[in-house]
Amino acid sequence: MKLHRLVLTNYRGITHRDIEFPDHGVVVVCGANEVGKTSMIEALDLLLESKDRSTKKDVKQVKPTHADVGSEVTAEISTGPYRFVYRKRFHKKCETELTILSPRREQLTGDEAHDRVLAMLGETVDTGLWHAQRVLQSSSTAAVDLSECDALSRALDLAAGDDATMSGTEPLLIERIDTEYGRYFTATGRPTGEWAAAIAQLRSADEDVARCAAAVAEVDERVRRHAALAEQQAGLADHRQGIGQRLAAAQAAASALAVLADELRQAELVATAAQGTCAASSGAQAERVRLRDDVAARTVALTDVRSQLAAAIEAEHTAREVVEIACAAAAESAVALTAAQQAVDETRRVVDALAENEQAQRLTARLDRIEAAEQQLTELNRELSQITLTGDVMADIESAAALVDRIEAQLALTAATVEFTAVVDVTLTVGEQTITLPAGERWTPVSSSPTTVELPGVVSVRIDPGVTTSGAQAKLVAAQRILADYLRQGGAADLDGARVIEHRRRDLTSNRDQLAATLAGLCEDEGVGAMRARLAALREGISPALLAAGVDAGAARAAFVAAIEGRENARAQADLHQRAVAGTNVQLTEKSTVATVLRSKLADASAELDAATGRLTVQRVLAGDEQIAEQAAADIEVQRRAASRVAELARRYAAADPAAVQAELASANAAAADLDRQQTGIGQALNDITVELGVMGNEGRKGSLDLAQIAREHAFAEHSRVSRRARAAELLRSVMARHRDTTRARYVAPFRTEIERLGRPVFGPTFEVEIDSDLRICNRTLDGRTVPYDSLSGGAKEQLGILARLAGAALVATQDAVPVVIDDALGFTDPERLTKMGVVFDTVGDHGQVIVLTCTPARYLGVQDAHVIELSA
Incomplete structure (x- = not known):
């Protein structure tokens, strides 16, 4: 497709414009903002797609507001074997005229002309490629999608080595397959339409059959249950006499067992009382024996504590004498340490004063260097400020x-x-x-x-x-x-003068940066003000008398080191004596603690012995030792006889097997109650089943089951028929999709190669791109660094979008070519890449038309063979 001429009359703010385009090459259409550059492409779309009587919003908006006239658009276009002149007037006195110039001359008007143009374009133009080959202001940085362009797909198939002849109906076939698939499945693969209805109908039929079969089985179950219940009722009547005799025998055995249990409880009460009395008398005898043993043991312990206390007092006196000797030695070493510390302090003052003097001298030299660097830096900044060249x-x-x-x-x-x-x-x-x-x-x-x-x-x-x-x-x-x-x-x-100024500016900038780095290094740890303040403080602290004495720094440091060594020796002796004092004090404390503890233990032992002797004396006043022993023996005998009586009665009670008697009585009562309950339940169940069978007999459940089974057979047949068609459509769609994906993967390589060929003059020899199966640019690689497309700058995105469209234009066959339209692009591109992009435009312009609309023609000065058309208001 080629655009040879475009005429606009009364279109928006354009009164009349007539532009002729060359058959190939780059055409730069330039003009100020709002002069109507973008309107030209919009007018061409309205001419080709909208009828003259259309009331769509897009058509209404192009009517001029300054005059009550109709908008007219005329274009001369060639596509395939056809070349024609097409004109439409919108809004007022609407009309459509078509003049076909070749292959044979024809003239048509009205809807017949509109339909004929659509037929010619549909036959010869890939509309997807026509719309994709545009770079618009609103989407200049968006990734271009060329996956639906059949002409490019055919070209890439040939470039990839696929010699199969394309019929041109492959997209239509895929659409028909998708339409057939959509009759049975949703986009997510779930059944829908006829297939979903067949599945639902079969499921409903299965549910009806199951429900009717369950109803018939329910009647059969009721009949079987009625017969079983009648038989059970007859057997319960025969069983009642035996259960009555068993219950009477169990009740008699339980009465005899209750009398024996009462006698056993009385004997146990007597035995419990005798056991308590025996325990009290035995406890009194044991307490008397314990008191006698306690008095004897405490007397022996008191004697042992007295002997331990005498030895501890002697050890405490010895430890106190040792502590006094250690304290005297520690006092002497402390005096020696104080004298050594005074010598260290005196020598340190001399050494510190000499060090501060050296530091003041170094700081003075550093401040002098800083002042010289600041003066040079000020001069360089003054010279740089006079240079306007950046x-x-x-x-x-x-x-x-x-x-x-x-x-x-x-x-x-x-x-x-x-x-x-x-x-x-x-x-x-x-x-x-x-x-x-x-x-x-x-x-x-x-x-x-x-x-x-x-x-x-x-x-x-x-x-x-x-x-x-x-x-x-x-x-x-x-x-x-x-x-x-x-x-x-x-x-x-001139250029040489600019280069001289630039060289001088770089030299001055380099010197300035070096001076700034030197100054930053000199002032890295503190500011100049802080250094001056520190210098003043150092000079104030230096003693003039010391400087006048001319003390040698080496001798002062040697004296300082000797004083430190003497102080450390004195400190070691003092520490040794202090540790000795601490050790002797610990021993004295331990000995004193032992003596104190033993004194406390002696007092406690004496008090406890007196208390135990008092308790024994009080007990003997109340009863003698022999009297308590006789009473304990008598109580033991009484307790033994009561225990024998309880054992005899317990043996007789156990022989009667009370658990078995109680179990038999409970079982007999339960059997009688269960028999009554069974007879009542069976009678009620027989009555309910008789009523239910009477109702079910009038419902016709067997007939309903037969009808449901017939309906289920019909539903199954319909389900099988639709299932075969649905599965066939699904299989065909998956095979075509797999084939389409394989084809796209094959022709990605030629498309990437063409983009890289066009892009290397712009981005450099290391330029590479990655293309997905939809022919979209995923990322760009320069110098081995890969960056995703969305992370690129606006200028790089814009350049890659233009390169992708130009690559498509270069690859498609001559009969499939469409104009590449670039609307005010490359606004984000730097001057160097603008020049390089001009070379790319020249390369692709030989293959077809490239129409550039811009308000800044200087961007395209690098396009050497460009045909420039200037628009005026």
Whole structure:
């Protein structure tokens, strides 16, 4: 598809505009903001897609607000074998006209013309590629999706080595398969539509059959249960007589057992009372024996404590004498340590004063270096402030100068050369300039722009360089104007002057950075003010008398070290004596503690012996030792006879087996109660079942089961039929999807290769990209560093988006090519990459049309073969 001409009349704010486009190459359509550049692409879409009577919002918005007229759009387009002129008027006196110029001339109007254009475009144009090959202002940094472009897919298949001939109906086949799949499954693969209805119908039929079968089985169960209950009721009547006899015997045995249990309880009460009396008398006898033994033991313990106390008192006196000797030695060593410490303090004052003097001298030298560096840094900053040329401005100057050199070289190749040689002295007039040529002298005028050379009164010669050279001259003038602006910003007269200034600026900046680093190193730990304050403090603390005495620093340090060694020796002796004092004090404390503890134990033992003797005397006053022993023996005999009576009765009670008697009585009572309960329950159940069977007999449950089984067979047949079609559609869709994914994976490589080929002049030889199966750029690699697409800068995203579209344009076949439209892009791109992108545009422009809409034509000066169209309001 190619756009040859576009005419807009009364379209938004455009009164009339008629633009012709070359068949191939880069077309730069430039104009100010709101002049209607983007409206041209919008108008072409409305012409091709909307009817003239359309009331859509997009159509209503293009009606001019300053006049009550209809908007008109006319385009001349060629696509495949067709070339036609297509015109529409919207809003007022709507009409549509189509004139087909080739392969044979035809004329149509109205909806017939609209439908014919759609048919031709549908036959020859990949509309997905037509819309994807646009870079719009609102989405210039978004990743382009070319996966649905059939023309590009065919081109990539061929580039990947697939020689199969494409019929062009593959997307339609996939859509039909997806439509068939959608009849039976949702997007997530769950049953829907006819398939879901068949599944639900079969499930409902199965539930009906199960319900009816359960109802019939319920009737059969009721009949069987009625017969079983009747048989059980007859057997219970025969069993009742035997259970009555068993219950009477169990009740008699339980009465006899109750009498024997009462006698046993009475005997146990008597035995318990005798046991208590025996325990009391035995306890009294044991307490009397314990008191006698306690008095004897305490008498022996008191004697032992007295002997231990005498030995402890002797040891305490000895330890106290040792402590007095150690304290005297410690006092002497403390006096020696004090004298040694005074000697150390005196020598330290001398050493510290000498060290502070040395530190003050070093600090003075450091402050002098800082002052000198600050003065030099101030001078360098003053010189740098007078230079207006910055690194960015210098980069712009170099880029503009390179562009001027390239255009001048191109101009030198394309411009014609005219040389005048004077045979005699002659005067020529060139515009407003007069040139005098002596005989034999040669003169060559500049022929890159139209020039008129006149020999007054004889001949006038006009030199016209042609359109190509004029365009190059216009580009050269524009580039020179940009270079002059940058030089003016940098305060330089020409490129060499700018380079000299830049060299001087870099030298001054380097010296300034070195001085700043030196100054930062000198002031790293503290500021200048703090250093001056510290110097003043050091000078105040230095003793003039000490400096006047001329004390040698080495001798002072040696005396200081000797004093420290003497102090450490004295401290070691003092520590030794202190540890000796501490040890003797510990021993004295231990001996004193032992003596004190033994005195306390002697007092306690005497008091306890007196108390035990008093308790024994009081007990003997109440009863003698022989009397207590006789009473204990008599109580033991009474307790033995009561225990024998209890044992005899317990033996007789155990022989009667009370557990078995109670169990038999409980079992007999339970059997009688269970028999009554069974007879009542069976009678009630028989009555309920008789009533239920009467009701069920009138419901026709067997007939309902037969009908449900027939309905289930029909539902199963329908389910099987739909299941085969649904599974076939699912299998076909999965196979086609797998084939499509395999095909996409195969033709990703040629697309990536083309993008990298176009991108290496822009990004460098290490440029690589990763492409997914939808032909979207996932990440970019430069110098071995890979960055995801979403993390790139706006300029890099914009450049990659244009490269992807240009790669698609370069790959598609000639008959499938569509114009690449770039609407005011590359606004985020630096000057160097703008120049490199111009080379890419020139490369791709040979394959088809590239239409650039911009309000800044300077961005595209690097496109050497661009055809520039200027728009005016």
